[in-house]
Amino acid sequence: MPGRGGCLDGAGTWACQIFGRATPPSAPRHQSKIQPTVGDLQAQLVSWRGEGARIGPLPGDEGSARLTFLSPDRPPSQELVAHCMSRLASLAYSRALTSAVGAATESVLAACGFQVAEEMVVLTKQLDRDQPSAVPPPGFSLRRSRRRSASGVLLLDAASFPPEWRLGGMGLREALRATPRSRMSIVHGPHPAGYAITGMGHTGGFVQRLAVSPEHRRAGIGTALLSDGLAWLHRQGAVQATVNTQSTNQVALSLYRRLGFERSSQRMAVMSVSKFN
Ligand SMILES: CC(C)(COP(=O)(O)OP(=O)(O)OC[C@H]1O[C@@H](n2cnc3c(N)ncnc32)[C@H](O)[C@@H]1OP(=O)(O)O)[C@@H](O)C(=O)NCCC(=O)NCCS
Incomplete structure (x- = not known):
């Protein structure tokens, strides 16, 4: 851009x-x-x-x-x-x-x-009964965030995206409120290392945000977060998950394709x- x-x-x-x-x-x-x-x-x-x-x-x-x-x-x-x-x-x-x-x-x-x-690029994936599961690497744990302060997530978001794409407090609130139900999961090491927001709409699910801090990338954290979000969507009754990313974001596209997403005409x-x- x-x-x-x-x-x-x-x-x-x-x-x-x-x-x-x-x-x-x-x-x-x-x-x-x-x-x-x-x-x-x-x-x-x-x-x-x-x-x-x-x-x-x-x-x-x-x-x-x-x-x-x-x-x-x-x-x-x-x-x-x-x-x-x-x-x-x-x-x-x-x-x-x-x-x-x-x-x-x-x-x-x-x-x-x-x-x-x-x-x-908009990608979709049909959600099957048996969603592939993935756990974070040793030393890290994935937890659903229920009442924790969001400041750690905002710091992580700021470290993961260039300035003009950072969510900020309002953007984070909007990501969580964009669908009737949403889930924010965080992978913790000594500090938050990655987070994802997944939203359940009326007819399908959305991967709203996914970020792993630069020093913890390529260790399977993104895969664990995405798998967790897809499994949650399936439990919520979604039959399809949708995500979008820039056409130049080859890393994210590779991750989504690896987990079964395909390009949509949307x-x-x-x-x-x-x-x-
Ligand atoms: C996209 C992102 C979440 C991936 O997180 P991650 O924890 O590094 O991903 P994983 O370690 O689980 O990697 C899974 C797959 O993603 C792809 N991938 C990850 N890093 C890659 C890289 N540097 N180059 C090419 N492919 C890469 C590969 O297909 C990889 O599978 P493999 O290791 O078996 O080849 C992370 O790079 C990130 O936060 N990027 C900035 C924010 C962003 O673009 N978010 C997505 C917005 S839609």
Whole structure:
């Protein structure tokens, strides 16, 4: 993904983009412990006739904003997009990047002058009765996080992704709330070494986030976290799991394919705009 100050080209790390809604029907207990980060506090909401979007600074890319539509399961109206663009101009941003959006939202945004900044690859996997199980390497244990402070997870996320892809407190809350049920699992060594968020939607499951700290990679922790999430989804009744990642994230693609995911025809893309008037 292009971007001033962004390090996606060189860092070799990339994000999953969160599927689902950003406004929850209810908040699981562990979410109340998530503290807002500086970027969260600077975020602004734009509302238009029942629709909404959030504008906040894009970490590591001064002058750019992250634009998140708060009902990603239905496309925004052109009026909401126009309101967002005038707010971006009034806040003196020079550029905005969206979170990954589906094809319908992409069409609306393209009509408003946005361009595709990054195409995502969407992969799916049918969940069988016998999910392959994998345990973390010796010295590490995998636990479901129920009431622990999320600060360790935010540090881990920040170490795993380049600035503009980091979740922050608000993003972490949204990942946990994006589906009616979600599970956050953490692999612990002396410190948290990896974490995953898996969400159960109405008809299927989603791998919302997966990260292993750079010093513990290629030891089987990612496989253990993904297997744990898939087994949980199957127990929840999901018959299919979906994940997305950037087409350039060969490491994640290799991991997903190794666990049986196949590329789907579903389209998702990150959109950008730099002229707001
Ligand atoms: C993707 C990620 C979670 C993998 O975690 P991990 O603990 O290193 O993965 P594992 O050790 O379980 O490796 C499983 C498989 O992934 C692939 N893989 C992992 N690291 C790889 C590398 N450096 N090069 C190529 N393939 C790699 C391989 O297929 C590997 O199987 P193998 O070791 O039998 O060849 C980790 O690299 C990461 O956090 N990356 C940054 C964040 C990210 O991209 N998350 C995914 C967003 S969708």
